[in-house]
Amino acid sequence: MTAATAHGAAAVEPAESPLTPESWGKLGMWIFLAGDAVGFGTLLAGYGAMRATSADWPNPYDVLGINLTALMTFLLICSSVTMVKALEWLSRGDKNRAKMFLLLTALGGAIFVSLQAYEWTHLIHRGLHINGNPWGASLFGTSFFLVTGFHGLHVTAGVIYLLATIGVVMRRPQPMDSYNFVEITGLYWHFVDLVWIMVFTFMYLL
Amino acid sequence: MAEHKHPNYMAIFYYLAILTAVELAVIFMPIQKFYIAVLLCVFAVWKATLVAMYFMHLKLETRTLGLIAVTPLVIATLLVFVLLPDGFAVAKKTSDEKKVAAPAAAKH
Numbered sequence: 001m002t003a004a005t006a007h008g009a010a011a012v013e014p015a016e017s018p019l020t021p022e023s024w025g026k027l028g029m030w031i032f033l034a035g036d037a038v039g040f041g042t043l044l045a046g047y048g049a050m051r052a053t054s055a056d057w058p059n060p061y062d063v064l065g066i067n068l069t070a071l072m073t074f075l076l077i078c079s080s081v082t083m084v085k086a087l088e089w090l091s092r093g094d095k096n097r098a099k100m101f102l103l104l105t106a107l108g109g110a111i112f113v114s115l116q117a118y119e120w121t122h123l124i125h126r127g128l129h130i131n132g133n134p135w136g137a138s139l140f141g142t143s144f145f146l147v148t149g150f151h152g153l154h155v156t157a158g159v160i161y162l163l164a165t166i167g168v169v170m171r172r173p174q175p176m177d178s179y180n181f182v183e184i185t186g187l188y189w190h191f192v193d194l195v196w197i198m199v200f201t202f203m204y205l206l
Numbered sequence: 207m208a209e210h211k212h213p214n215y216m217a218i219f220y221y222l223a224i225l226t227a228v229e230l231a232v233i234f235m236p237i238q239k240f241y242i243a244v245l246l247c248v249f250a251v252w253k254a255t256l257v258a259m260y261f262m263h264l265k266l267e268t269r270t271l272g273l274i275a276v277t278p279l280v281i282a283t284l285l286v287f288v289l290l291p292d293g294f295a296v297a298k299k300t301s302d303e304k305k306v307a308a309p310a311a312a313k314h
Binding site: 018019020027030031033034035037038041042044045046048049053061066070073074077078080081083084085087088091179183186187190191193194197198200201202205206 | 210212215216219222223226229230233243246247249250253254257258261262263267268270271274275277278279281282285286289292296
């Protein structure tokens with residue numbers, strides 16, 4: 001490989017697939033997300049099965065409350081918007097604005113995780129534990145912490161991923177050099193938002 | 207470098223915000239719990255579709271990539287049906303136990 005192609009490979013995602021003409025990376029992310037979605041789907045289907053077969057499942061709405069979680073949902077939707085805005089500014093050639101919006105997205109994610117930590121602390125103090133709670137079926141606490149924890153882990157990973165993406169945008173000279181990278185980061189971030197929409201509906205509202 | 211087309215992101219954002227507000231309103235509607243559950247599921251899938259189609263650009267991608275994205279949904283839905291018999295069996299056991307317990311409780 002010559003020095004020129006080596007540099008080209010580092011700056012722009014190499015090679016293309018018929019499915020994602022931009023890069024293999026995008027296809028890779030979609031396949032990862034499909035696998036991850038099966039994981040979340042299994043957790044939620046399992047939650048539904050446990051709840052349907054339980055005689056004393058507490059009403060989630062009464063125990064968990066939805067004021068804070070509705071705010072968290074809105075926050076995550078907002079962070080999805082700042083993510084696409086970053087991509088939009090990148091395609092217009094404004095690296096600084098793109099970086100700012102990526103930082104805002106990471107900030108949104110960080111606030112989300114902080115609010116979740118606050119919510120968990122509050123619920124644990126009120127007696128919701130992973131192996132039991134005062135309101136009924138002990139599996140309620142188990143499934144709640146498992147599913148929201150798994151999602152919170154994804155958000156935490158997403159914040160780290162976003163900060164790394166800002167580093168990539170800063171390092172690559174031209175705005176369009178990192179367009180593909182940022183779009184792939186966006187796929188992951190929107191997926192986390194999408195999963196929360198499902199978790200919020202099935203675990204808090206229903 | 208080819209020019210990238212972007213959907214109207216802000217319009218999708220308002221759409222999602224309104225759907226979330228409607229979702230919260232649905233909980234307080236004076237209708238049967240079953241219909242509330244159905245409505246909430248519809249809104250959740252609706253919002254998820256919006257995010258996937260416009261924020262994740264699925265609308266601009268090839269069909270096959272869409273199929274990859276939809277596959278987990280199909281698997282998760284099938285899983286619900288796989289788990290259903292199990293659920294019915296336990297529910298029947300619980301209601302049988304209640305039937306046995308009910309006459310005993312009536313004597314008091």
